[in-house]
Amino acid sequence: MEGKVVMVTGGASGLGAASVRMLVREGARVAITDLNEQAGQALAKELGMATRFWRLDVTREEDWTPAVDAVLATFGRLDVMVNNAGVGIVKDVETISLQEWRWVHSVNQDGVFLGCKQAIRAMRQCGAKGSIINMSSVAALVGSAAFPAYCSSKASVRLLTKSVALHCAQKGYDIRCNSVHPVYVETPMLDKLASVMGDAAAAKERLGKSIPLGRLGQPDEVAHAVVYLASDESSLMTGSELVLDGGMTAM
Template sequence: MTDRLKGKVALITGGASGLGANAAALMAQEGASVVVADIAADRGKAVADKLGSAGHFVKLDVTSEENWKAAIREAVDKFGALHVLVNSAGIGLSKTVEEIALEEWRKVHAIDLDGVFLGCKHGVAEIKKHTHRLGGSIINISSISGIIAGANMAAYNSAKAGVRLLSKSVALHCAKSGYNIRCNSVHPTFIDTPILDKYRDRFGQEVMQQKLGRQVPIGRLGRPEEVGWALVFLASDESSFMTGSEVVIDGGISAM
């Protein structure tokens, strides 16, 4: 532990698995108190339990405004403040604009974009109360699909691109308001997390890694910690002059 996040309290949505769970472990390792928020209670509690006294679980449906209010209130009741919000909860859907049903479109946007909006709205309102000593940071997990489109990713492209510009708007609002809260978006490509399970189930682990890895100039999938350490940096005061930025972690895809 190097205490890069000592004294900070972080709330991480989608914390029960994948990038969220990895971020929770790394942030706790670096000295943060971490609220693991997820709709999956059993898995979320297991992640929080591994963090010991630094961890706490709250059940959160990111599409519910009342859930958001309650989760943030519980985080502050438990640890006394809120400094960092990581909006990591999300779902994927591979369908073209002709294939996708309106209900599917709305579900992807409700979780991937509306959930981030609600987190930013209520996160800013709380974090600004606690930034007199430590700077605040909101980190929104978008995707390389929020920058580069795919023919069969209509809803996902739309939602993740929305997260990208929402993050910039939040950053400018906080800066203009003098809140000492930064907001940045993160854009990973294929990371070996449960979000790829549909490909893993279809092809098997080795073939999946080969098929997806061929699309990445570096030649492989990303590892959760390769995103997680970027999240630690953005949560820390090391990134104190960085807001409204997009951190691309894509193995070179966007360079092509």
């Protein structure tokens, strides 16, 4: 990753923060973006000169252009976009409201669409070369009755990724686009999910046991996949999904 510039949405915590730390450790300069300014600024301060933080609401198209332009002005280029920002609501199809459904899709679906669009714009200014990494989920591959909006939005990310990959290939851009599909991982989002399910510790234990490997994932296990897709070592990979599910989709 030496010399590469990466932009990570939802980079202040969870999978985003783990990816930021590992990318910096591998030599990248990283633009951290998030709505959580306090956590984002703290992470940038922790990691030093290799990072900068910008506040970004991924659902607002008017926020994207100035944020990406600021990254280009600060670091001089953009090589990798990690569309990681995501949300979820634990309500089934009968109880979730249309407003809640739209909110989940605005972040998980619209935010990734805008991230892909802006990444291509920026990368074309830097030689039309780069890697777009879209954080999806095992929930895009295996349904769940408990959170249909999350499943729907993450499934959209999977096929949007393939469409973007084909578009870039057909245009002759050397811009790759792949999706990552983790199972339940120890993050603040999982903590919120577990708290809705009653006793949080017991819920997390049940979720871990539901995975064939018998445990929850760790953020660094996903960050390793992000670094691989960001690097030139994955140069033949585009339009693909990297599944980190502990065997769940094998059942």
